[in-house]
Amino acid sequence: MDKTAKGLSRRTVLSGAAAVGLAGVARAQAPGEIKVGLIVPLSGIYTRPGQVMKMGAEMGIEHINAQGGIKALGGAKLKLVVIDCGDTTEKAKNAAQRIVAQEPDLVAATGSYLSSFTLAVTEVTERAELPVLTLSYSDLLTDRGFKYIFQTAATASRQSELGLPTLMKLAENASGKKPKTVAMLMDNTATSVATAKALKEKLFAQEGLQLVVEEVWTPPLSDATPLIQKVRSAKPDLLLFMPNAVSDAKLGLEKISEFGLGQGKIPTVSFSITIAEPDMLQSVSPETVQGIMTIVANWGSKGHEALIAELKAKYKEPWMTQNVISTYGDMWLMKEALEKAGKADRNAVAQAFRTMDAGPSKYYPGGQLKFDEKGRRVDAGVVIVQWQSGAPVTVYPPELAQAQPFWPKKP
Amino acid sequence: MEAFLQALAAGLLIGAVYGLMCVGLGLIFGVMRVINFAHGDFMMLGMYTAFYLFTAAGVQAMFGNTVGPFISILLAGPVLAVFGYFVHRTLISHVSGTRIASLEGEGHYAQLILTLGIALILQNGGLIVFGSVLASIRTPLSSSAWELVPFFDISIFLNKARSIDAIVSLAIMILLSLLITRTRIGKSLRAAADNPTAATYMGIDVDRAHRTAFALGCGITAIAGGLLATNYPFHPFVGLEYVIVMYAGVVLGGMGSIIGAFWGGMTIGLVQQMSTLILPTQLQNAAIFAVFLLIIFFRPQGFFGRMVERT
Numbered sequence: 001m002d003k004t005a006k007g008l009s010r011r012t013v014l015s016g017a018a019a020v021g022l023a024g025v026a027r028a029q030a031p032g033e034i035k036v037g038l039i040v041p042l043s044g045i046y047t048r049p050g051q052v053m054k055m056g057a058e059m060g061i062e063h064i065n066a067q068g069g070i071k072a073l074g075g076a077k078l079k080l081v082v083i084d085c086g087d088t089t090e091k092a093k094n095a096a097q098r099i100v101a102q103e104p105d106l107v108a109a110t111g112s113y114l115s116s117f118t119l120a121v122t123e124v125t126e127r128a129e130l131p132v133l134t135l136s137y138s139d140l141l142t143d144r145g146f147k148y149i150f151q152t153a154a155t156a157s158r159q160s161e162l163g164l165p166t167l168m169k170l171a172e173n174a175s176g177k178k179p180k181t182v183a184m185l186m187d188n189t190a191t192s193v194a195t196a197k198a199l200k201e202k203l204f205a206q207e208g209l210q211l212v213v214e215e216v217w218t219p220p221l222s223d224a225t226p227l228i229q230k231v232r233s234a235k236p237d238l239l240l241f242m243p244n245a246v247s248d249a250k251l252g253l254e255k256i257s258e259f260g261l262g263q264g265k266i267p268t269v270s271f272s273i274t275i276a277e278p279d280m281l282q283s284v285s286p287e288t289v290q291g292i293m294t295i296v297a298n299w300g301s302k303g304h305e306a307l308i309a310e311l312k313a314k315y316k317e318p319w320m321t322q323n324v325i326s327t328y329g330d331m332w333l334m335k336e337a338l339e340k341a342g343k344a345d346r347n348a349v350a351q352a353f354r355t356m357d358a359g360p361s362k363y364y365p366g367g368q369l370k371f372d373e374k375g376r377r378v379d380a381g382v383v384i385v386q387w388q389s390g391a392p393v394t395v396y397p398p399e400l401a402q403a404q405p406f407w408p409k410k411p
Numbered sequence: 412m413e414a415f416l417q418a419l420a421a422g423l424l425i426g427a428v429y430g431l432m433c434v435g436l437g438l439i440f441g442v443m444r445v446i447n448f449a450h451g452d453f454m455m456l457g458m459y460t461a462f463y464l465f466t467a468a469g470v471q472a473m474f475g476n477t478v479g480p481f482i483s484i485l486l487a488g489p490v491l492a493v494f495g496y497f498v499h500r501t502l503i504s505h506v507s508g509t510r511i512a513s514l515e516g517e518g519h520y521a522q523l524i525l526t527l528g529i530a531l532i533l534q535n536g537g538l539i540v541f542g543s544v545l546a547s548i549r550t551p552l553s554s555s556a557w558e559l560v561p562f563f564d565i566s567i568f569l570n571k572a573r574s575i576d577a578i579v580s581l582a583i584m585i586l587l588s589l590l591i592t593r594t595r596i597g598k599s600l601r602a603a604a605d606n607p608t609a610a611t612y613m614g615i616d617v618d619r620a621h622r623t624a625f626a627l628g629c630g631i632t633a634i635a636g637g638l639l640a641t642n643y644p645f646h647p648f649v650g651l652e653y654v655i656v657m658y659a660g661v662v663l664g665g666m667g668s669i670i671g672a673f674w675g676g677m678t679i680g681l682v683q684q685m686s687t688l689i690l691p692t693q694l695q696n697a698a699i700f701a702v703f704l705l706i707i708f709f710r711p712q713g714f715f716g717r718m719v720e721r722t
Contacts, residue, residue, distance in 0.1 A: 043535070047543035087648075217692045220652055222643075225421035226687035226695075229414050246545050247644045254554035254642070255420050258709050259568055261553075283547040283644040288554055 016059045016315040017047035017159040030385060033079045034070060034344045036061075036334050037130075038098055038107030038327070044201070045245075049113045049323050055315045056324035058112070060331025069374060071088035072339045081319060085112045085121060106350045107338065109117040111324070114244075115141060115156075115190040122149045131350035133333060135326040135332060137195035142374040147349045150353050150371050152333070152364050153297030154380035160271065162382045164203050164293030166287065166396055167269055169233070170384075175407050179237035179267075185211035185227050185252065186242035193270045195242065205292050212236050217225070221248045224255040231266065232259050240248045241275070252282040257288050264408025270294035273322045276385050276392035281318075286390035292390070296331075297320040298364055301400035307411025320389060329363025336369065365400060413565045418684045420567050426680025427577035428638050431584060432653065433660030433691050435632030438670025439589075440661060442604040442624035446519070446704075448526040450632060450657060451650025452533035453491060457633025458649065459537070460638045461487035462546050473509035480550045481575060484637030488630040499622045502529065508607070508618045510637025521657075530650070537647030547644040548637065576638040583634060584673055591669065600624055605665070659703050665713030674714050678702070 002143065007010060038057045039049035059080045069075045083090040083099045092112055108131045110119045125132045126146045134141060134149060137156040141149060154162065170176045186192040194392035212234045215227050217391055221243075231239060239256075243249040253275075256262045273296045274280075297399065300308045300320025307328065308320045317324070334349070336358055341348035358369035366381020384396035387403055395405035436450045447453075464483035465471050471479045499581050506514060506521035514521050552575065556568035591597035602610040603620035611617050636645075639653075662669025679699055686698035706713070 043538065045646060047538060047646075048545070051543060138663060215692050218696060222683060222695075223421055223425050224420055226414075226684060226692055230415045233414065250547070250644050251642065255570075257554045258570055259557040279545045279644070283549070283550070285549075285554070 010399045019098060025267055032076055034073065034076050034338065035079050035081050035103055035106045036331070037103065037106050037111075038080055038093055039080045039085050039092070039099060039109055039111035040082070040085055040194055041117065042082070042084035042093075044091075044118075045303055045397040050084070050278075052066050052317070052321060052323045053111075053327040054111065055311065055317065056327030057082075057331055058313070059310065059324075059345065060328040064331060064335050070335060070338045072342045073344060076344070078335065081106060085117055089116050093120040093124055095123040100124060100128040100130060102133075105344070107344050107346045108133065108328060108334045108353075110134065110334075112136070115194075118149075119190070122146060125149075130346050131337075131353055133353075135297060135322060135329045135330075136191075138194050139193070140190070142376050147354075148350050150375045151324075152330065152377050152380065154366075154382055155376065156191050156271075157198035158380070159297060159382045160198045160241050160297055162193050163271070163384065164199065164207060166384060167202065167293065167295070168207050168209075169265065170396075170405055171407050173407075179211060179235040180208065181212045181234070182209045182238045182240060183231045183234055183236040183266075184211060184240045184242070185213070185215050185217075185231070186240070187218065187219045187244050187248060188216050189244045192270060199240070200251040206315055209238070216250070219243070219245045219248050221251050224248075227252065228255040228259055228261070231256075232261060236266060240265045240271070241268050241337050242271050244272050244274050246274055246277055246279045246283060249280060251289050253284055253292070262288060267408045268292050272296070273299075274389065277317050277321060280361050281390065286387075289387040290389070291387060291406065293386045293395070294383055294385055294403070296383050297380070298326045299385050299392075299400075300325050301365070301394040302384060302402055303362070304398070329361070332363060333369065347383070365397065390405065412562075414563065414568070415685075415688060416561070416567050418688055419681075420569055421573075422681035422684035423677070424570065424573040424577045424680075426677035427580040427654055427682065428573075428635055428676075429680045430636035431580040431638070431675030432632055433664065433672040433676035434584065434587065434669055435630075435635060435669070437628075437661045437664065437669050437675075438624055438631065439628035440656060441667040441669060441672075442600050443503075443553040443621045443674045444502065444505055445522050445625075446526065447628075448523065449529040449533060449650075450526075450628075451493065451652075451654030452530045453629045453650075454632045454636035455537060455645065455647060455650040455652060456533065456630075457487050457491045457635040457636040457644045458548075459541055459546065460490050460546055460633065461637035461640060464490075465548055474635065476550050480548045480552075480572075480637075480641055481579065484579075484641075485547070487580060487637050488634040491624040491633035492630030495710050496622055496626040498529070498629075499625040504622070506507055506619060508621045510571070511705070533623070533646055534650065542649055543646060545646050546640075546641045550641055553642045570642070572641040576641060580635065583631065587631065587669070596623060628641060637681060656699075659699060661701055663706055663713055665715040668715035671713055671715030678706075678714075 040053045042050045057080055061080050065077045069077045071319035083095045110133040112121045115136040118134045118136040122132055126148050129186045131148045135153045139155040139157050142151045155243040185198050213230045275294050311317050311320055318402050337349045340352040361369045365383050367379030370378045372378055383394055386395045393403045394400050413721045418703055433561045439447050459482045470483040479498050487628045525680045552571035556570050559567040599620045602615050603617045607617045622715050660675035664675030682699050683695050
């Protein structure tokens with residue numbers, strides 16, 4: 001009895017402790033669960049896009065786990081950690097600091113809707129060496145020399161470079177003549193500013209377009225009369241209307257139709273997903289938006305039918321916006337990186353993103369699943385979406401198109 | 412010329428709704444001297460009340476898309492007035508009226524914290540209950556206009572929804588003035604505002620007058636919110652966007668003056684629209700505050716300072 005008690009007091013206890021420690025190490029090496037983050041606005045005025053991104057992330061994780069999780073890690077399951085980045089850049093930065101501090105075993109994250117939020121969030125995640133995927137457009141995101149940000153969407157300037165010539169061709173084919181004058185109405189958010197810069201510095205001249213009206217507003221607008229009055233006086237061949245808030249879009253479009261410029265009298269094109277959000281239909285009539293086109297970085301298109309149907313059934317979303325499909329794709333991209341890295345380590349995952357070359361992409365338009373030295377997805381393309389009979393449908397590129405585009409004609 | 416007249420028309424129409432919004436806040440401040448930070452959120456509740464009355468309670472089905480919105484907006488007023496009455500009775504009355512003698516800083520600190528707290532609860536409660544999807548009181552009037560042709564080559568568009576909004580605002584403003592100047596309730600409100608102690612000695616129930624003022628203020632702002640919502644899609648945080656306009660309007664018009672609050676709101680609408688004629692549109696709201704500072708510099712008491720008129 002005595003002997004046993006003595007034995008227990010030293011060696012057994014020590015070896016027991018060692019065994020417990022080893023078990024801990026063993027658990028860390030073959031994790032049953034791998035945490036990935038979603039840093040999006042879930043309070044304040046940008047809640048809605050944040051919630052929609054969450055739907056995409058949840059669907060992605062569900063599908064990946066149902067198909068056996070991360071095979072390179074023994075079928076480990078992905079677990080989503082969601083954090084609210086609020087409605088200001090300050091809150092976004094704080095959210096990033098919180099998630100970095102509270103979740104040391106996070107391997108990658110995605111976010112944060114507005115370019116301005118993503119800029120703030122990645123200032124923090126870069127220092128914590130946490131790889132972040134983003135669907136934000138601003139060129140600045142990947143112009144800062146950061147090593148842990150990966151932009152899956154074409155940058156704002158690239159989108160205008162890709163989109164405008166296509167639009168001009170479309171106009172020429174459908175109406176027989178090329179537009180000559182253009183009016184540009186934009187808000188002063190980071191994305192619009194980046195798009196406008198590319199348009200003004202290069203593309204308008206290249207396409208032979210003369211800029212006759214340029215107006216910039218600070219969102220939210222309270223009334224669009226002064227903006228549309230200028231368009232009415234100038235009578236341009238083409239209107240580029242670039243709002244990033246549904247309320248601004250509604251005020252502008254309704255004013256356009258009130259002034260008798262709607263229904264194709266002045267063909268209207270946008271450069272953001274706002275104008276094609278499901279929320280729009282709750283605010284304006286389908287006639288007000290008919291024919292309006294927008295150039296976006298991603299959209300639920302041909303080949304995504306099953307996903308779109310699932311989204312409809314599960315979340316009652318009428319169509320799949322960029323926010324859903326890109327965030328869904330981000331989950332698959334993280335899985336790809338984890339398989340390649342072979343371990344649940346954020347630096348290894350970041351390295352896997354940098355060296356990845358996984359061929360054409362299923363959930364982002366054009367290009368490859370490969371990032372250049374800046375962290376931009378190689379040859380990322382754009383999608384042109386057009387409102388047709390109460391729903392925005394993909395009309396370009398042809399391989400993704402759900403319908404033929406039409407150029408609004410004067411009635 | 413066309414641009415000038417168009418901006419003037421838009422300014423007057425939107426100014427009338429801003430004016431009504433400011434009147435609601437001005438009434439509460441004028442009578443109770445309580446700075447209500449939750450006022451924008453009461454407006455938000457008014458917008459949602461009008462929205463649900465219109466869509467879910469059958470007003471749309473009964474009256475259609477043209478008259479229906481305005482009926483539901485007018486009904487939202489009394490609903491919010493009752494809500495305001497109870498908020499005052501259960502919360503605000505503890506830090507205002509006759510209770511302030513026992514509170515630090517005449518209850519102003521407590522009022523500030525309480526109304527900010529109510530604002531936060533309403534905003535986040537709104538997010539839970541109403542969701543983040545933008546709501547809108549949809550009417551075909553918001554995208555159509557009456558075209559005026561004052562001269563041969565000039566035509567001015569008056570947005571139908573905004574024009575009716577402005578008419579309703581003016582009508583409510585006139586009714587409110589009559590209520591305050593011609594009725595017993597109005598008399599007790601004025602007495603409670605001018606000198607609460609003397610009013611108490613005269614047998615006026617000051618707390619009750621405050622409750623009435625708070626209820627009226629909430630009801631009026633709810634109607635203003637509803638009118639705004641015919642053109643403007645809203646969400647649970649919409650109050651934040653307008654509470655600054657309301658305060659600027661009230662201060663501009665002269666703290667405590669109801670007519671002043673209306674003209675303060677009107678001025679803001681006009682400056683917001685007319686400034687775009689000479690300044691870039693993105694400075695629209697900066698222009699409001701530049702004019703605001705200018706007026707305050709030359710007339711610190713506002714247009715209708717308290718020496719001229721107090722509620």
